[in-house]
Amino acid sequence: MKNHTSQDKGGSGLKWRGRLWLEGEEGTFLGYGRVVLLERIREYGSLAQAARSMEMSYKHAWDLLDSMNRQAGCKLVETSRGGKSGGGAKLTVTGERAIAVFWEYHARFQAVLQEMTEKLGPALCEMEKPDGGQS
Amino acid sequence: MKNHTSQDKGGSGLKWRGRLWLEGEEGTFLGYGRVVLLERIREYGSLAQAARSMEMSYKHAWDLLDSMNRQAGCKLVETSRGGKSGGGAKLTVTGERAIAVFWEYHARFQAVLQEMTEKLGPALCEMEKPDGGQS
DNA sequence: GACCGTTATATTTTGATAAATATAACGCCA
DNA sequence: TGGCGTTATATTTATCAAAATATAACGGTC
Numbered sequence: 645m646k647n648h649t650s651q652d653k654g655g656s657g658l659k660w661r662g663r664l665w666l667e668g669e670e671g672t673f674l675g676y677g678r679v680v681l682l683e684r685i686r687e688y689g690s691l692a693q694a695a696r697s698m699e700m701s702y703k704h705a706w707d708l709l710d711s712m713n714r715q716a717g718c719k720l721v722e723t724s725r726g727g728k729s730g731g732g733a734k735l736t737v738t739g740e741r742a743i744a745v746f747w748e749y750h751a752r753f754q755a756v757l758q759e760m761t762e763k764l765g766p767a768l769c770e771m772e773k774p775d776g777g778q779s
Numbered sequence: 780m781k782n783h784t785s786q787d788k789g790g791s792g793l794k795w796r797g798r799l800w801l802e803g804e805e806g807t808f809l810g811y812g813r814v815v816l817l818e819r820i821r822e823y824g825s826l827a828q829a830a831r832s833m834e835m836s837y838k839h840a841w842d843l844l845d846s847m848n849r850q851a852g853c854k855l856v857e858t859s860r861g862g863k864s865g866g867g868a869k870l871t872v873t874g875e876r877a878i879a880v881f882w883e884y885h886a887r888f889q890a891v892l893q894e895m896t897e898k899l900g901p902a903l904c905e906m907e908k909p910d911g912g913q914s
Numbered sequence: 915g916a917c918c919g920t921t922a923t924a925t926t927t928t929g930a931t932a933a934a935t936a937t938a939a940c941g942c943c944a
Numbered sequence: 945t946g947g948c949g950t951t952a953t954a955t956t957t958a959t960c961a962a963a964a965t966a967t968a969a970c971g972g973t974c
Contacts, residue, residue, distance in 0.1 A: 658808055660884065662799045673793055692950060701933050706952070718904035723951060726941025730949025738904055745903065749795065749895055756891050760884055768880070769853035769873055827920060836963050841922070858921060861971025865919025917974080927964065934957065940950085 656768065659761040664753045666746065668715035678708050679746045682739055685709075685721055691733040709733075716742070791903065794896040799888045801881065803850035813843050814881045817874055820844075820856055826868040844868075851877070 665675035672678070677698075684694035695705035713719045720739035725731040735743075800810035807813070812833075819829035830840035848854045855874035860866040870878075 658801050658803050660799065661802045662797050662888065664795065664797045666793050667796045668793050690950070702951090703934090703953080704932065710952095716903055724941090725939070725949095725951045727950080728942050728948090730942090731940070731951055732949095733951080742903055745900075752895065753797065753891070756888070760887065765880075768851055768877055825920070837921085838923080838964090839962065845922095859971090860919095860921045860969070862920085863918090863972050865972085866921055866970075867919095868921080915974105918972090920970085922969075923967085925964105925966075927962105929962080930960095932957105932959075934955100936955075937953085939952075942948090944945105944947090 656764060656766055658764065658768075660757045660764065662753065662757055664750055666749075670711065670715060673712065673715045674742060674746050676750070678712060679743055681705060681708055682712075682720060682735065682743050685733050686735045686739075686743075689732045689734060691721075691723065694733070712742075791899060791901055793899065793903075795892045795899065797888065797892050799885055801884075805846065805850060808847065808850045809877060809881050811885070813847060814878055816840055816843055817847075817855060817870060817878050820868050821870045821874075821878075824867045824869060826856075826858065829868070847877075 663676070666673045681694060681698065681700075684697050685691060688694050688697065691705055691709060692702050695702045698705070709721055713721065716738060718738055719736055720742055721733050722736055723731070723733045798811070801808045816829060816833065816835075819832050820826060823829050823832065826840055826844060827837055830837045833840070844856055848856065851873060853873055854871055855877055856868050857871055858866070858868045
């Protein structure tokens with residue numbers, strides 16, 4: 645039945661792809677990886693566990709979180725040290741909102757890429773034939 | 780007169796940014812840097828000069844061009860060695876078309892980002908106030 | 915045939931970025 | 945008090961992509 649959905653690629657074997665991020669004063673504020681990190685923090689309640697689950701160093705995860713917290717003006721994640729479980733990290737309402745906003749725009753973004761791919765012509769190459777040739 | 784055009788950023792100080800590329804079988808086929816390289820080749824008629832003008836190593840430029848030529852199925856640039864000027868590189872009709880197609884979609888892409896930024900709410904942070912707090 | 919500036923290709927070096935490691939502080943609990 | 949798992953931070957190490965370097969081939973001109 646001639647696959648009518650999924651990536652048809654317009655017959656050229658090519659498709660448009662892209663990356664999307666929200667830029668703040670010091671560069672990236674929210675991007676794909678950062679949002680996934682926030683989701684993992686929500687899932688595990690721990691920055692260390694979230695980092696491990698993404699096979700990312702704790703330091704890298706901490707730097708990303710620090711960058712987000714600073715640029716947002718308020719914290720996306722509340723952290724605590726010590727205590728019976730050693731400490732933890734918990735998403736704030738702002739953090740939840742950040743995740744939601746990103747995915748919302750990300751979905752629109754992906755839709756545009758899909759649409760662009762569908763509009764893409766059949767192929768870039770054609771005969772080429774540079775005529776007889778002078779000289 | 781309250782700047783009404785340019786990047787207002789929706790008052791949040793944030794704006795959506797993105798990268799766009801055309802993906803082929805071996806990854807990127809056409810992206811911003813590759814298209815600029817094609818334009819420089821058209822300008823100079825030489826891959827070496829094009830690379831120098833972008834402060835890019837010749838090898839890197841050659842690799843990019845090779846990747847494009849292979850993935851397109853036909854050449855975007857015709858090269859020649861030796862001769863009075865030592866050789867050269869010249870865009871094919873397909874190469875010209877590739878440049879045009881990329882900028883066409885790139886313009887649409889940038890317009891979408893602009894529109895997304897304009898739609899972006901005023902700020903992610905709000906009171907936050909996590910209420911009285913239990914236990 | 916020697917020279918020139920180019921394309922073509924391999925190898926070495928560098929530099930930026932992420933990872934790995936180490937250490938300290940925290941605060942509860944046994 | 946000592947131990948636990950965490951956050952927080954600095955320092956060292958490893959990785960990998962880009963650059964730099966080197967060399968050859970090409971085909972015209974002189």
